[in-house]
Amino acid sequence: MSAENILAGNVLRLIIDNHSRDTCTSKKDIKHMFKISTNDLISTLNNIENKLNNICMKLVGIYKDFPTEDLNLAEKFFIVKNISDKFNENLQNNGESNKFTNKNENKIHTEDNNWNQNNSESNKFTNKNENKIHTENNNWNQNNKICDSNNNERNDNINNQYNKDFEMLVIILGVLYLEGGRCSYRRMVVVLKDTINFEKFISIFRKKGYLKVYKEDGEVMIEYGWRFHLEFPSFSIDE
Structure with missing residues (x-):
């Protein structure tokens, strides 16, 4: 070599x-x-x-x-x-297409519907954009997910947590989109006040590079991170 x-x-x-x-x-x-x-x-x-x-x-x-x-x-x-x-x-030629996304389509639909019913603040950008969320979910899966096909129970646990993480990511990105790509932490609290542990997800997605958190004039601000631009280049909630 x-x-x-x-x-x-x-x-x-x-x-x-x-x-x-x-x-x-x-x-x-x-x-x-x-x-x-x-x-x-x-x-x-x-x-x-x-x-x-x-x-x-x-x-x-x-x-x-x-x-x-x-x-x-x-x-x-x-x-x-x-x-x-x-x-x-x-x-597709190798018979591998969507091997870890197809079986989760019904799950993510169910999660989306339940979340929409319980969170009125998010209905404005989740109800009418279900197909776009699924498109982004497929891209997210292709970029990130690794499954052990020999352990179905473990896979189900991973998939369930994975879909929840993705759902929260889309919700937070949707808020940023509506706020013009950046907003204060206080504003995010107001919009997501009924969402459990959203602060934890802010921290997780910041560490993963999807969000950028910084201070500006004493105010904690949130905007898209470097990894968002890599993996969600066409993200939009517009019709």
């Missing part, structure tokens, strides 16, 4: 390790850890990108919380599923 491929494998291992902790990998960390120049880094990243494309994965650069295809400009890197026509075609 060539030295270039060994380096690419080691860098990819670092990126995957950080990915498993919902953390992107900074360019500075890669250069420091492997003692390589910027030119060698770009060459290595291109090598990694080609290898990931062969398994329907994609290396995405991040610059100021937004995705970029310019690996030279990017400050950090993350891996996502390559959701494309070719990717979906490959899955």
Whole structure:
């Protein structure tokens, strides 16, 4: 194996390790850890990108919380599923398409209906957007979910918690959408006052990169995080 491929494998291992902790990998960390120049880094990243494309994965650069295809400009890197026509075609040809989403469609419909009945503040952006939520759910599943097919009981528990997490994520993102992409923590409390443990979910989704929480003039603010821009590029609740 060539030295270039060994380096690419080691860098990819670092990126995957950080990915498993919902953390992107900074360019500075890669250069420091492997003692390589910027030119060698770009060459290595291109090598990694080609290898990931062969398994329907994609290396995405991040610059100021937004995705970029310019690996030279990017400050950090993350891996996502390559959701494309070719990717979906490959899955269908292998009989793998939607292997961990189909059996949950009825569950997420039930969860959505129950939540809508109990939370009047959220009806304005959940009732009329059920299909869009399902579309985002499919993309979310493809980007994140890993199931052990040999343990059905464990899978059911994972799936139930997974759908609840996704439901809360869509609700919070929906509030941000209605507020123009950012709102104060106090405003979020008012809108989601009847939702149990929403503060916990704010913390979880901040750590995972879907939300950005910061202070501005003494006020705690919430807005879309870097991972939202990667995995929900077409998020909308408009008709």
